[in-house]
Amino acid sequence: xxxxxxxxxxxxxxxxxxxxxxxxxxxxxxxxxxxxxxxxxxxxxxxxxxxxxxxxxxxxxxxxxxxxxxxxxxxxxxxxxxxxxxxxxxxxxxxxxxxxxxxxxxxxxxxxxxxxxxxxxxxxxxxxxxxxxxxxxxxxxxxxxxxxxxxxxxxxxxxxxxxxxxxxxxxxxxxxxxxxxxxxxxxxxxxxxxxxxxxxxxxxxxxxxxxxxxxxxxxxxxxxxxxxxxxxxxxxxxxxxxxxxxxxxxxxxxxxxxxxxxxxxxxxxxxxxxxxxxxxxxxxxxxxxxxxxxxxxxxxxxxxxxxxxxxxxxxxxxxxxxxxxxxxxxxxxxxxxxxxxxxxxxxxxxxxxxxxxxxxxxxxxxxxxxxxxxxxxxxxxxxxxxxxxxxxxxxxxxxxxxxxxxxxxxxxxxxxxxxxxxxxxxxxxxxxxxxxxxxxxxxxxxxxxxxxxxxxxxxxxxxxxxxxxxxxxxxxxxxxxxxxxxxxxxxxxxxxxxxxxxxxxxxxxxxxxxxxxxxxxxxxxxxxxxxxxxxxxxxxxxxx
Amino acid sequence: xxxxxxxxxxxxxxxxxxxxxxxxxxxxxxxxxxxxxxxxxxxxxxxxxxxxxxxxxxxxxxxxxxxxxxxxxxxxxxxxxxxxx
Numbered sequence: 001x002x003x004x005x006x007x008x009x010x011x012x013x014x015x016x017x018x019x020x021x022x023x024x025x026x027x028x029x030x031x032x033x034x035x036x037x038x039x040x041x042x043x044x045x046x047x048x049x050x051x052x053x054x055x056x057x058x059x060x061x062x063x064x065x066x067x068x069x070x071x072x073x074x075x076x077x078x079x080x081x082x083x084x085x086x087x088x089x090x091x092x093x094x095x096x097x098x099x100x101x102x103x104x105x106x107x108x109x110x111x112x113x114x115x116x117x118x119x120x121x122x123x124x125x126x127x128x129x130x131x132x133x134x135x136x137x138x139x140x141x142x143x144x145x146x147x148x149x150x151x152x153x154x155x156x157x158x159x160x161x162x163x164x165x166x167x168x169x170x171x172x173x174x175x176x177x178x179x180x181x182x183x184x185x186x187x188x189x190x191x192x193x194x195x196x197x198x199x200x201x202x203x204x205x206x207x208x209x210x211x212x213x214x215x216x217x218x219x220x221x222x223x224x225x226x227x228x229x230x231x232x233x234x235x236x237x238x239x240x241x242x243x244x245x246x247x248x249x250x251x252x253x254x255x256x257x258x259x260x261x262x263x264x265x266x267x268x269x270x271x272x273x274x275x276x277x278x279x280x281x282x283x284x285x286x287x288x289x290x291x292x293x294x295x296x297x298x299x300x301x302x303x304x305x306x307x308x309x310x311x312x313x314x315x316x317x318x319x320x321x322x323x324x325x326x327x328x329x330x331x332x333x334x335x336x337x338x339x340x341x342x343x344x345x346x347x348x349x350x351x352x353x354x355x356x357x358x359x360x361x362x363x364x365x366x367x368x369x370x371x372x373x374x375x376x377x378x379x380x381x382x383x384x385x386x387x388x389x390x391x392x393x394x395x396x397x398x399x400x401x402x403x404x405x406x407x408x409x410x411x412x413x414x415x416x417x418x419x420x421x422x423x424x425x426x427x428x429x430x431x432x433x434x435x436x437x438x439x440x441x442x443x444x445x446x447x448x449x450x451x452x453x454x455x456x457x458x459x460x461x462x463x464x465x466x467x468x469x470x471x472x473x474x475x476x477x478x479x480x481x482x483x484x485x486x487x488x489x490x491x492x493x494x495x496x497x498x499x500x501x502x503x504x505x506x507x508x509x510x511x512x513x514x515x516x517x518x519x520x521x522x523x524x525x526x527x528x529x530x531x532x533x534x535x536x537x538x539x540x541x542x543x544x
Numbered sequence: 545x546x547x548x549x550x551x552x553x554x555x556x557x558x559x560x561x562x563x564x565x566x567x568x569x570x571x572x573x574x575x576x577x578x579x580x581x582x583x584x585x586x587x588x589x590x591x592x593x594x595x596x597x598x599x600x601x602x603x604x605x606x607x608x609x610x611x612x613x614x615x616x617x618x619x620x621x622x623x624x625x626x627x628x629x
Contacts, residue, residue: 287572511583514586515584
């Protein structure tokens with residue numbers, strides 16, 4: 001028996017990752033299609049054309065030009081600033097494997113997004129194992145991340161935020177490796193992934209800043225650290241070199257292009273966001289926007305573990321701040337490598353959190369842009385569990401702890417099943433039914449394809465006239481249907497009153513409470529509402 | 545020197561937070577009010593409200609009460625007198 005359990009423990013990480021892969025492969029077709037996917041696909045072809053022209057690859061140039069011209073975008077103004085780390089490989093795969101059927105193209109992209117996520121989880125395991133040196137804790141951290149519904153719901157269709165999330169974790173892993181051994185190999189990997197992080201999302205730029213900041217603090221603590229300045233210079237040199245090399249956007253005018261990108265960040269995303277029952281300009285949301293979203297859409301167990309873990313960590317560094325200069329043989333904020341890693345994570349978290357609240361040019365789509373903050377939630381949750389395990393401080397409450405934890409995990413898993421495939425719109429039990437109505441639901445437009453499939457089943461007419469009563473490009477989903485269903489659907493663009501059905505995912509580009517744009521003619525009556533856990537995903541109106 | 549740098553950092557952080565939680569908070573609230581006031585939807589709402597008010601007034605038999613009628617009549621006569629004399 002002991003042999004079996006020790007073998008299970010030995011191979012537990014393989015079991016976990018194989019299980020996750022099988023689950024992903026089994027369910028990846030269940031998810032809807034994100035409104036931004038056509039845009040990111042277009043971005044991939046744009047850069048493939050650019051690169052194939054540069055390297056004289058005629059076949060790629062011709063096929064990608066054709067594909068780019070047939071791509072339509074809707075929500076985001078066109079921009080060439082998007083990094084290439086996901087979109088370019090996706091475009092190459094599409095051409096290499098001659099994937100031409102629209103639904104197959106998006107399924108391939110969903111699978112690729114999942115593999116990026118899988119890579120991120122593998123590195124999360126490595127990072128947690130590196131820090132806490134406990135296989136079970138590291139695996140439990142990965143498990144907590146996977147069962148975070150808002151993350152689980154995104155791992156197939158949100159190529160942008162999930163890719164950034166994974167690259168972010170890999171970057172932090174190489175920082176940890178650099179702390180363990182400050183050699184050229186680790187520094188180069190750290191700089192490479194820091195640069196990819198920056199090109200994927202501009203927040204990535206905070207990582208090199210914090211790296212320099214931590215180095216400055218170490219010099220302030222111990223003068224001998226000055227000898228490591230060459231490593232910082234080396235890191236910065238490779239960081240800028242890799243940033244330039246892998247981001248074609250910078251090739252022609254690097255400095256000017258970079259600053260133009262940073263100064264034009266606010267062009268992305270919608271103008272309005274529905275938050276707490278009111279419509280806000282996305283540039284003028286209250287400072288409470290992000291904390292409230294995190295609080296209402298993160299599982300309660302994660303929140304409890306995170307707050308306790310963060311409290312312990314905060315307390316530790318606050319005490320160290322008040323005791324600087326007392327122990328001259330140690331660094332001011334850390335006494336060993338693990339504390340240095342924790343300090344880096346602590347400063348990084350505070351910087352991201354404060355910057356996200358006060359300096360972010362826009363807030364929209366819930367908090368999907370900041371989903372990478374889930375890394376910190378998991379890190380501090382595991383930090384707490386490590387203290388719990390190491391110091392046995394709460395051992396007398398062990399049974400209560402295990403019972404409560406298991407119950408909350410089971411509830412969480414149940415919610416993942418309940419919401420499937422709309423886990424992206426999960427709310428925890430801290431928020432009432434009425435309050436859920438006051439926040440955005442299907443901002444990614446995942447329900448469009450389900451609605452079209454459903455309506456073609458319900459209505460047998462040869463032509464089904466459909467109009468959209470929200471800010472959503474339903475016509476994009478039409479091409480994903482089989483041809484016999486696609487031809488039966490007629491999307492009405494000009495006059496909604498001519499439609500038989502109206503579809504709405506309740507996402508609006510105007511203040512729907514004041515504007516007449518989405519006011520319905522009295523002949524339309526509610527036909528169906530698709531509600532999951534009191535969250536309205538979409539609604540259908542039918543003409544009487 | 546080191547302690548001075550740490551203290552300066554803390555002061556900077558507190559100043560940054562203080563600035564955003566006071567000045568920037570007020571500025572953002574004012575900007576939000578201005579945005580709401582001048583938004584297309586608000587203008588539309590105001591126009592509709594004005595239309596409704598005019599319609600309500602037009603439904604009434606007497607627009608002005610007797611006292612106001614006398615007052616206005618006297619005022620107009622006085623103005624006329626001053627202009628033509």
